[in-house]
Amino acid sequence: MKTRARLPRLVACGATLALALSLAACGDGSGGASSDDGKIHVLVYGDASNKVEKRIVDTFNKTSDVKVVLDTIPGADYQQKLQTIISTPQAPDVFFNWGGGSIKPFVKADLLLPLDDMIKKNPDLKSKFLPNVFESAVVDGKSYGIPMRGTQPILLFHNKAVLDKAGVQPPKTWDELLDVVGKLKDEGVTPIALGGGDRWPTQMWFQYLYDRVAGPELFEKAVGGDKSAWESADSKKALSMLEELVDAGAFGKNYDSVKYTNGASPALLASGKAGFELMGSWYYSQQQTDAREFAEKNLGYAAFPTVEGGKGDPANIVGNTNNFYSVLKKTEHPEAVAEFLKLMYSDEFVKAQLDIGNLPTTTNTDEFIETSATPEYSRFQYDLVTDAPSFQLSWDQAYPPSASAPMHQAVQQFFNGQLDADGFIKAMQALPTE
Secondary structure: OOOOOOHHHHOOOOOOOOHHHHHHHHHHOOOOOOOOOOOEEEEEEEOOOHHHHHHHHHHHHOOOOOOEEEEEEEHHHHHHHHHHHOOOOOOOOEEEEOOHHHOHHHHHOOOEOOOHHHHHHOOHHHHOEOHHHHHHHEEOOEEOOEEEOOOEEEEEEEEHHHHHHHOOOOOOEHHHHHHHHHHHHHOOOEEEEOOHHHOHHHHHHHHHHHHHHHOHHHHHHHHOOOHHHHHOHHHHHHHHHHHHHHHOOOOOOOHHHOOOOOOHHHHHHHOOOEEEEEEEOOHHHHHHHHOHHHHHHOEEEEOOOEOOOOOOOOOOEEEEOOEEEEEEOOOOOHHHHHHHHHHHHOHHHHHHHHHOOOOOOEOOHHHHHHHOOOHHHHHHHHHHHHHOOOEEEOHHHHOOHHHHHHHHHHHHHHHOOOOOHHHHHHHHHOOOOO
């Protein structure tokens, strides 16, 4: 992925950098006033969710002597510009990230403040969040992130009308999926829409099938540096199953020329030209925006199919566990930062996130789901996340940023036949893990 979060890809961001960041964001990394101005600078990904973050900042500033300033970087530039300023005087006190591999380089560079002491003083900073989400920002046994915004599990969406016409139901098993693919082909529709031109949507199929076949342990070993995991029997089995799905014509023939980011693959589903699309939970909101009538009448969703004999728990999920706030060691206001982070599990925060379609991962979210804009969908997601024994962070977020491009290339080339299983395995073994 370019910027590592899925939902912000969809938003045409108009947010701009605050003065303290503006010159550094231009690429020379040398200008701008220091953020050490007696305030707490909180840097976030610039998109539609910023209105909630602004509201929470306003709430905090009403009672705090130390004020928070919200700085934003337009989404498409966030990751690159964060890396440009993170070790300069223009670095923020607190910054938005995706946990996992997105913060490991900063931990290694000793730039981040472990939050364990904050948590000892206020255990709610950990206990108020779902455990399988909170752990995504734990590095080498230390906590470096507090969840913010919402979770984004990957779901198998479908067009109800297309499935009804073909006389099929959303598949609960892999064998059922293969059967459904054949019946949808007979109806003259592409069984599964895929924005292969973006590469990262293709990766979602690897993530889920590997988890179903091998359980989360295989990937945990691989991202931890055990390159032999990729050449295991389970890995080869998953690749064989993916190859079978592609060869069955599940994705049609032109998926590499279709993109998700320009709305092309969702349009295939909405127009009835495809039966399914595997995508993050933000897909529901996108279809409501792009094809409201379809979304209201015929957009369905389900969990990923199970694999008979697989080692992974059928309740496991993959995707974006959450976004996080991490704290830089250089902050001169750790106590005030700790007070600010408390608001990430407040009732106000939860209600505001639900109002814009996000699903917070706080333990009190359940109390407010019925008041959300889409309670049935919110409930489905919440139960899925709450019940999941494992919530595996997307591969290109769990690995460091430098691994994304070669990973996406390997994923694409395996799907289109340019790499065989051995070639894919070698490509994954060559990825940097630090």
